[in-house]
Amino acid sequence: MIPFELSWRGGATEARLHRVRPGIDALPWGTIELSRYPDAHGLEARKVWSNGVFTEYASAAAFSALTTAMLQCGAPVDLVAMCADIVVDELFHVELSARLTMELGGAVPLGFDLAAIAPVTTPGIRPLLRAAEIAVTTSCVSESLSVPAMARSKALAEAPLVAGVLARLLADEGPHARLGFWFLDWANEELTDAERAHLARLAADTIEVYAPLWAEGDAACGTCPLPAGLGGHDAVGRAKLRTAVDVAIATPLARYGIEIDRGRLAAIASP
Numbered sequence: 001m002i003p004f005e006l007s008w009r010g011g012a013t014e015a016r017l018h019r020v021r022p023g024i025d026a027l028p029w030g031t032i033e034l035s036r037y038p039d040a041h042g043l044e045a046r047k048v049w050s051n052g053v054f055t056e057y058a059s060a061a062a063f064s065a066l067t068t069a070m071l072q073c074g075a076p077v078d079l080v081a082m083c084a085d086i087v088v089d090e091l092f093h094v095e096l097s098a099r100l101t102m103e104l105g106g107a108v109p110l111g112f113d114l115a116a117i118a119p120v121t122t123p124g125i126r127p128l129l130r131a132a133e134i135a136v137t138t139s140c141v142s143e144s145l146s147v148p149a150m151a152r153s154k155a156l157a158e159a160p161l162v163a164g165v166l167a168r169l170l171a172d173e174g175p176h177a178r179l180g181f182w183f184l185d186w187a188n189e190e191l192t193d194a195e196r197a198h199l200a201r202l203a204a205d206t207i208e209v210y211a212p213l214w215a216e217g218d219a220a221c222g223t224c225p226l227p228a229g230l231g232g233h234d235a236v237g238r239a240k241l242r243t244a245v246d247v248a249i250a251t252p253l254a255r256y257g258i259e260i261d262r263g264r265l266a267a268i269a270s271p
Ligand SMILES: [Fe+2]
Pocket: 056, 059, 089, 090, 093, 169
């Protein structure tokens, strides 16, 4: 496995990014007192945030692929522009999360082949359906789940820097979760019933991947370090995620005729 590492150029490219995404220097860097937390919490926080850096990076790749697919199916230009702009949001989130990870003591090693970072879509499908697949998996499902997860982490965050970074990430995630539904507003009439059924199965498959986030098992063991004050979350957060599966994903998707099997959904979203 190839270790996941970031590189940074600095200079004119950094200045350009910070011109369009200002405010990073106003965050309270250098204020985390790691000695206030048990060692196990510090390590768990490094794991949570190292993984966070990677998921932000993967989100940039996903919205980038969605931008291309939307261009290939002639989606509304302003909607495509929003999608391309979200790629920059996610790259800024990579920077914020990576800097926070460094303040927590540095990243834990993660292995991932970046050649496989782009979202996988069904081979041979037309551009409209390919865009719909990525819109559903990336925006309607993944981003809709990151909103309640981050909101709970922020509510629990004790360190001002962690709260500040989470507030900044969270401010962007709402629109990221809207984009997929706005794409469906435009694309839905063109989709066939069979394609909607396919998208519903795909949505359920994607939700299932996230199920460990709301499973009570591990986290309820009482000995697992939960770095709540440093960016982790808790039983309330897990319940909010289960609610979001219905309220923020399944119910709005059903309005487009993308109806996830209710029995399967109940099984996936159970504690
Ligand atoms: Fe993000």
